[in-house]
Amino acid sequence: MRETFTKGMARNIYYGGGVFFFLVLIGLTVDTVKSLPKTDNSENMTEQVAAGKRLWEVNNCIGCHTLLGEGAYFAPELGNVYTRFGESTEAIKGFIKSRPVEGIPGRRSMPQFNLSDEELEELAQFLKYVDGVKTARDWPPNVQG
Amino acid sequence: MKYESQGVAKLYFIAAIGLFVGQILFGAIMGLQYVMGDFLFPEIPFNVARMVHTNLLIVWLLFGFMGSAYFLIPEESERELYSPLLAKIMFWIFLVAGALTILGYLLVPYAQLADLTMNDLLPTMGREFLEQPTITKIGIVIVALAFLFNIGMTILTGRKTVITLVLLTGLVGLAVFFLFSFYNPDNIVLDKYFWWFVVHLWVEGVWELIMASLLAYVLIKVTGVDREVIEKWLYIIIAMALISGLIGTGHHFYWIGTPDYWQWLGSVFSALEPIPFFMMTLFAFNVVNKRRRDHPNKAAVLWALGTAVMAFLGAGVWGFLHTLAPVNYYTHGTQVTAAHGHMAFYGAYVMVVLTMISYAMPIMRGQKAANETAQKLEIHSFWLMTISMVFITLFLTVAGFVQTYLQRYSDEPQSFMVVQEQLATWYWLREAAGVVFLLGLFLYIYSFFAKGKEVEFVEE
Numbered sequence: 001m002r003e004t005f006t007k008g009m010a011r012n013i014y015y016g017g018g019v020f021f022f023l024v025l026i027g028l029t030v031d032t033v034k035s036l037p038k039t040d041n042s043e044n045m046t047e048q049v050a051a052g053k054r055l056w057e058v059n060n061c062i063g064c065h066t067l068l069g070e071g072a073y074f075a076p077e078l079g080n081v082y083t084r085f086g087e088s089t090e091a092i093k094g095f096i097k098s099r100p101v102e103g104i105p106g107r108r109s110m111p112q113f114n115l116s117d118e119e120l121e122e123l124a125q126f127l128k129y130v131d132g133v134k135t136a137r138d139w140p141p142n143v144q145g
Numbered sequence: 146m147k148y149e150s151q152g153v154a155k156l157y158f159i160a161a162i163g164l165f166v167g168q169i170l171f172g173a174i175m176g177l178q179y180v181m182g183d184f185l186f187p188e189i190p191f192n193v194a195r196m197v198h199t200n201l202l203i204v205w206l207l208f209g210f211m212g213s214a215y216f217l218i219p220e221e222s223e224r225e226l227y228s229p230l231l232a233k234i235m236f237w238i239f240l241v242a243g244a245l246t247i248l249g250y251l252l253v254p255y256a257q258l259a260d261l262t263m264n265d266l267l268p269t270m271g272r273e274f275l276e277q278p279t280i281t282k283i284g285i286v287i288v289a290l291a292f293l294f295n296i297g298m299t300i301l302t303g304r305k306t307v308i309t310l311v312l313l314t315g316l317v318g319l320a321v322f323f324l325f326s327f328y329n330p331d332n333i334v335l336d337k338y339f340w341w342f343v344v345h346l347w348v349e350g351v352w353e354l355i356m357a358s359l360l361a362y363v364l365i366k367v368t369g370v371d372r373e374v375i376e377k378w379l380y381i382i383i384a385m386a387l388i389s390g391l392i393g394t395g396h397h398f399y400w401i402g403t404p405d406y407w408q409w410l411g412s413v414f415s416a417l418e419p420i421p422f423f424m425m426t427l428f429a430f431n432v433v434n435k436r437r438r439d440h441p442n443k444a445a446v447l448w449a450l451g452t453a454v455m456a457f458l459g460a461g462v463w464g465f466l467h468t469l470a471p472v473n474y475y476t477h478g479t480q481v482t483a484a485h486g487h488m489a490f491y492g493a494y495v496m497v498v499l500t501m502i503s504y505a506m507p508i509m510r511g512q513k514a515a516n517e518t519a520q521k522l523e524i525h526s527f528w529l530m531t532i533s534m535v536f537i538t539l540f541l542t543v544a545g546f547v548q549t550y551l552q553r554y555s556d557e558p559q560s561f562m563v564v565q566e567q568l569a570t571w572y573w574l575r576e577a578a579g580v581v582f583l584l585g586l587f588l589y590i591y592s593f594f595a596k597g598k599e600v601e602f603v604e605e
Contacts (some may be wrong), residue, residue: 007373010380011307018387025391028410032338032403039402040334050331057271057329058259063192068401069478070337071273074179074191076561077478101187108182108562111190113256130333136408137474139400144558 041132051119052126059113067130069140074108077145082124082131084143089124096120146508148219150226155509156236157212158502162590164205164243165495169583171198176576180569189251196250196276202490203274204243209498210319210355211239211292214312216505217362218296222303227295235291242284246277268329272340275326282326289320307376308358308365311383315354322346334402345394348494349418349460353386356456356497357425360449363504364429367446369437378428382421389417396468400477408470415468419461422453422493429453441602442507442514444523448500451531455492463488463538475553480568481545488538491530499589506593518597522588529585536578544571 064075085091103109262278325342361379395411463485467476
């Protein structure tokens with residue numbers, strides 16, 4: 001690099017730029033968090049949904065599925081599964097409940113998690129709640145996720 | 146080795162390579178599960194294999210970063226490590242905690258592991274890459290603090306160089322942003338938003354500081370180019386990394402229920418993210434061309450150049466491929482993401498750690514460079530692993546675009562599983578490339594034991 005551009009200048013760009021954009025990120029984060037209630041479906045947050053989220057976590061569902069596009073790419077998107085299953089929590093529960101213990105020969109299978117009826121309801125309510133999050137352009141692009 | 150305490154790095158590097166093998170073995174298992182869905186089911190379901198694959202990657206890279214820091218900091222600071230004993234104790238704690246966690250994933254159902262480790266007290270498990278039990282996370286924080294204390298004391302009481310200060314900043318950032326892994330609100334949008342404060346601000350933020358400083362250190366050593374020149378490059382590269390990458394976090398905030406302005410901010414700033422990686426490539430080739438000596442460790446020079454190029458391709462080009470919001474609308478969460486993830490992690494972080502190991506390991510074994518045969522084998526393994534990773538990425542990219550078209554873009558979108566079956570050919574090809582990668586890795590390990598003619602060099 002040319003001699004007119006000194007190490008000191010490079011250092012100042014690093015510190016100045018780093019601090020400036022970090023502060024911008026914090027500012028945008030404050031704004032984002034404040035505006036979330038408009039989109040985050042928190043009006044439908046219940047104890048059941050919270051319990052469902054715990055179940056979603058402790059069964060590591062994200063290890064195969066995506067949820068709003070994030071997760072593993074081995075199994076279908078679940079951010080809109082409530083819509084895809086005809087807005088029926090019963091259909092969701094039925095699917096989870098009916099997974100064969102030994103899987104389906106030759107095919108990808110979802111494990112049988114042996115959830116109780118109460119747990120199934122909680123998990124289904126959680127997926128319904130996530131489906132209610134207002135994503136930009138109503139992502140995913142279509143019902144197939 | 147100028148300072149005896151640099152030798153603790155050897156433990157860390159050996160563990161890193163060992164865990165790397167585990168990571169790739171589980172990668173191969175997952176690759177097979179993509180096309181033979183019932184492989185190892187229900188003993189090792191896909192989600193477990195994936196957890197092991199990704200968590201081993203993170204843990205071995207952390208071992209690699211810590212080992213690299215322990216090796217270079219005494220030399221840069223011109224003093225012995227503050228406490229080699231603490232470094233050794235922390236090594237064993239981290240290794241045992243890591244091994245127990247991986248065994249936990251493999252031996253008990255995940256929900257039971259959550260129960261056993263009392264996840265209910267402070268639920269942090271079950272989020273991608275942060276699957277570790279809360280107790281393991283606390284362990285990671287303790288190890289990180291002890292590590293930072295150890296290197297911090299060494300740096301602050303010794304000669305301060307730009308490389309050590311940037312490395313320290315990166316490592317402190319790594320520890321600080323990891324704390325967000327303890328925040329797990331019920332609100333899914335908030336949860337996702339702050340989850341990225343760990344994941345994005347690690348790999349597209351502070352880890353780039355670590356990577357650039359390690360690369361700068363090795364380049365100083367193998368080229369003999371003036372430190373002033375290298376430090377100027379280092380500053381400008383990491384400046385661009387932060388300027389683009391901090392607001393670039395926004396490219397993860399397109400579709401998770403966050404405000405629409407992130408579409409613009411994320412697109413514009415993340416489109417700049419390739420710049421620091423491009424500069425790294427310019428930097429590496431520039432200083433190697435201007436080298437003042439021909440270092441006998443040719444393998445290390447190759448790894449350094451390879452890191453710069455592959456990081457630019459994987460993180461820069463493949464990141465840019467799907468970072469603009471209108472493109473990402475269709476590609477988000479498909480195999481395109483997987484393609485990018487593989488080459489970016491390999492090119493940037495795997496390769497920079499292997500660069501450090503390549504440079505430091507012979508020195509810790511009492512040589513300036515490995516013997517000719519060993520270097521030749523190491524260079525072969527470099528090409529085997531790197532080229533097979535290019536193919537893994539290409540096959541996944543094709544799979545990703547076909548998937549995007551069939552499932553998201555065509556007039557009659559097909560369901561996920563129907564589309565997956567049509568991708569089988571590409572997944573088989575990816576698996577084949579993965580097996581070649583594994584062979585390359587075995588060759589890499591073998592190169593450490595190969596005997597041959599010692600390299601000749603002129604002492605400076």
